[in-house]
Amino acid sequence: MTTTQALLDSLLEHKSAINLATTGQKNQALEAMANQLEEQIDAILAANKLDMRAAKDSAISSVMLERLLLNEERVKDMAAGIRALIALPDPIGLVLEETTAANGMKISKRSIPFGLIGMIYESRPNVTSDVAALAIKSGNAVILRGGKEAFHSAQAIVTALKSGLSQAGIAPEVVELVQDTSRTSATELMTAKGKIDLLVPRGGAGLIHAVVENATVPVIETGTGICHVYVDKDADVAKALSIVVNAKTSRPSVCNSAEVLLVHEDIAKTFLPILEAHLAGQVELRADQPALSLFERAVPAGEDDFDTEFLDYILAVKVVKGVEEAVAHIGQHSTGHSEAIVTENDQAAHIFTQSVDSAAVYVNVSTRFTDGGQFGLGCELGISTQKMHARGPMGLREMTTYKYIITGDGQIRI
C-alpha cells in the first residue's frame, strides 16, 4: 500500500504534466479516460459487487446501497459525463485582463490551474470519475479520498482513468486515489499545507464540518442545505403547491431539497390545507402554532426543526407576517444554499432576491435546480455554500485561479 504522504509527494513531482498540458492533450486524455471506463466495465462492476456485498453485510440503509450501486448504464453515464466535458471551453490560459502601463510594461492576468486539488467524499462512485475528469480538463492534479464503502469501485474506476491518461501520453500519476480509508488519511489531506492547493469535502454535514474546522489547507465548504420556500400572500396557489411538493418530495436526500416552508399569514388559511391534502401523509409536517391550527395531522415544531437538514420526508412550517419576516428568518436559519419565493408580486420578489444572502435565490422556481448539470457546467465539483472564491455549483472555472505576468524591458519603480 502506498502511503498518503508518498502519493502527495508523487503528485507534486508529476503535477506539472497536467498543469502545463495543452487543451488538445487534455481533451485527448478525457476521450481515452471515457473509453477506458467502458473497456474496463467488467472489472469495475466486479469491484462494485465486492463493495455491495460488504455493504449489505454491514446492514447499510437502502438509500446508501442505491447510491453505491453500479451497473452497465451507470458506468456508461460516467463515460458520457467525461465526454461532455470535452465540448466545454478550456478554462485555462485565458487572458482575463491585459493593460500596458504608462512605463511600457505589459500586465497580463491569466487563468491557471490551482495545481493540486484534494477531494474528500463518500460513497457515490460517479464522484470519482466526475471529479477526476473536471480536474483533468481544468489542468489540475487530483488526490481523491473516497469512503471505505466504495473503495473497490473507486479503485477500479481510477485504474481505468489512469489507463486512459497513459494512452494519451499524460503521466497517470496526476490522478491518485488514497489507499487508506481511515480517518488518518483525511487528516493528512486536511493538513497537507503547501502541497494541496484546494480541498473540497463533499458529503454529509459531519464530514464537511470536520474538514472546515480542522483543515490548514484552503477549503471550500459545500453542500449543507437548509433550503427555504416562502409562499407570499400574492402567490399563485397552483405554482406554490407544485413548487413546494417538488422541492420537498422529488428527492428529499439531496442538499437542494426544501426543509422549511414559510407562508404568509394572509394565504396560510387557503394554502396549508391544500398542501396537506397533496402531501397525503407522505411528508411529516412540523408546524409552528399558527400553522398547526390549519393542518389536520401536523405535529408541533420543536426548537431545532428550523435548523435541521432533515434530508427526509419532513417539512418544518412557519407562518410569517410578510416578505421582510421571511427574509429575516432565512438570514438567521439558512445555510446559504438555495431559497425560493413564490409570488406574482414584483416588489416582493425584488426584496427577496436582493436581501436573501444565499448562493441561489429563486423566484417561482423549485430549489431543486441548484446543480452543476442544470446550470450548464457539465458535472460539478460540489456546491459551495461559502462566499469566498465560489458560490453555488462549482464547475471548471471554479477550479482555476490566476496569476499576473508582467513583461517589460528593464522597468524599475522610482
Add this chain to the structure above:
Amino acid sequence: MTTTQALLDSLLEHKSAINLATTGQKNQALEAMANQLEEQIDAILAANKLDMRAAKDSAISSVMLERLLLNEERVKDMAAGIRALIALPDPIGLVLEETTAANGMKISKRSIPFGLIGMIYESRPNVTSDVAALAIKSGNAVILRGGKEAFHSAQAIVTALKSGLSQAGIAPEVVELVQDTSRTSATELMTAKGKIDLLVPRGGAGLIHAVVENATVPVIETGTGICHVYVDKDADVAKALSIVVNAKTSRPSVCNSAEVLLVHEDIAKTFLPILEAHLAGQVELRADQPALSLFERAVPAGEDDFDTEFLDYILAVKVVKGVEEAVAHIGQHSTGHSEAIVTENDQAAHIFTQSVDSAAVYVNVSTRFTDGGQFGLGCELGISTQKMHARGPMGLREMTTYKYIITGDGQIRI
C-alpha cells in the same frame, strides 16, 4: 467604550444600508467622506500628534514613526485617494453571466458585496481611509481594527468619514473602528463566524500568521513577500543591475522588495562583482559558497537566509545551474508573492512565467510594481499571497462575491 461585540451587532443591523446602496449613493458618500477628511484636518492632525508623542515616548523605530506621521499633505492624499475611487466602475450589480434554460427559467449570475468585511492592520493611518473607501465603493460594511499606536489618528479619520456618510444619507454605522486595541478584539473578529464575511489581516508576518491560524471566519492571507530575482545567463547585465538594485534598495521595508538573488553560474562571475560595486556597502550580501568567492565582502548565507523576509538592506545570493533550478528553488522557498527573471532569452522567460507559481511573475521588470495603485486598482485592500478567491493586489472586484438569481413561472425539476 462600545464593545467589539456591540459594534458587530450594530454593523449587522445596519449593513443593508450600504449592501443595497446604488452607485450614485455610494459615489456621493465617497465625495462627502473626502470633503470631511479635509474639513476635519485640524482634528485629525491633533489626534495624530497624540499618537506621535506616545510613539516617541515608547522609543519606536524611526521607520514606524515615519509610517505613523500625518501632515496636511498626507491627509489631502487620503482624500484624493477616496476621490479616485469615484471614477472607477461600480463592481456591484454586474450581470456576470445570464442564460435561459430549456425549461424557460432564467439563470442570472450577479456580483454582490460580501456583506461585512473585517480588517486587522497596524500603524499606517491611510489604511483606515483607503479600506473604508474601498468598502463603501464595493457596497460592504466594514469593521476596522488598527494598531494601538495609531488609535487616535484612526479614530479621528473614522469620525470624519462617518460625518461624510451621514451627510450623504447613508447610516454612519456601516463603518466602525474597534475601540479595544488589545489582543482580545482581534480574537473576537477572527471568531465572529456568521457575522464577518471576509477578514483581511495586513501587516507583519506575525500578525498575518496569527490570523490565518486562528480565524474561523473566511480569511485572505496577505503580504508576506520573500521575493526572488533570477538573473539568467542570457540577461542584459545593465537591466539586471538596475532591476536588482531597484528591487532590493528602493524601499526594503515593503513586501514587494526582493530578498533573494538567484544568478546563473555562467553569468555570476561577470555580474556579481559589478553588483557588489553598485550596492557599495549599502546592502549586506549573504552568499552561498559559489557566490561567496565572487564577492569581496559578503558573508556566508546561513540556513534560514533563503527563507527570511528581511525587510532590510540584506540580500541572500545563490548561484544556480539554470532556469529549472531557479524555478525549483523558488517553488521551495517563495511565499508566492512576486518573482522576476532577467533574460533576453524567450524560452527561459517562458519556462519561468509558466512554472513559477506566484501571484506576480515579472520578465525584465522589478518586483516592486506589485501594488494596487500600479496595477490600476486605485488603492488596495492588501496583496493576496493565496490562490483561493484573489491573488496579488486586491481592489474593488476582490471585495465582491456573487449569487445566482433564478426567475421563472413555476418550473419544477422532474
